[in-house]
Amino acid sequence: LDLTWQVKTPKWDITNGYLIAEIFSWYFPQDIQMHSYNNGRSLDSKQKNWDLLKNFIKRHKLEIPADVIDGTIHCKEGAAALLLERMYEILTNRVSTSVRKLPPDFEPDFTDRGYQNKLPMHARSTATQSVKNNLRITEIQADSSLILNSQKAQKIINEHIDHRRLERNENPDRFNIKPSIGESSFRHPLPQRQEDGNQEANGPEPERTQSPMSRETSVHFKEVQVKQLDKNALYNMPIQGY
Secondary structure (H helix, E strand, O other): OOOOOOOOOHHHHOOOOHHHHHHHHHHOOOOOOHHHOOOOOOHHHHHHHHHHHHHHHHHHOOOOOHHHHHHHHOOOOOHHHHHHHHHHHHHHOOOOHHHHOOOOOOOOOOOOHHHHHHOOHHHOOOHHHHHHHHOOHHHHHHOOOHHHHHHHHHHHHHHHHHHHHHHHHHOOOOOOOOOOHHHHOOOOOOOOOOOHHHHHHHOOOOOOOOOOOOOOOOOOOOOOOOOOOOHHHHHOOOOOOO
């Protein structure tokens, strides 16, 4: 397509929605008017462009997930590329080669986990840095709800803790994790049962004699009778003054 500029880095090039509107204008020239879109980088320009695009997508019932659109607006990892692939499938009725290689139960992940896995363990992000990398400032500016932003941050921290716990289990030597008492104790193998043929050859198994055990206790208790005080006598006692 003859676009205004070439898409080199989708994460930054299509975040404001201007090129997305230009692509749709080639297929829907009556519905997309380019003079209504602003080629700016500010959050206000992004929101205005994407509000028009969301109405267009809803009106034509295009199957583009909302989380992919939000990830593209906030420059999340892999969201812009996934949006372009989805648009390619809708507009050309073809399947991208990268989509064919994905498993059927694939769920998009717009975090930097793929990049972090390529780094050595000592160079990977901490929990604080993980929140800074995966929670964009534009998300906080777009929705200033403290509860929603705290939930997003807590979700990132929980995923980071689970990932670190998995790393510790996979590499116990690196983190100097010592085995527990149950793991380090010696365990005897279970006795194997003999086959039926061997039991018949060896004869019937002798019956085990159990020594009689007395269940009676050897401790003797002595009953003591306690005389209880009559409560009526207390009520009838005169009150003495001092």
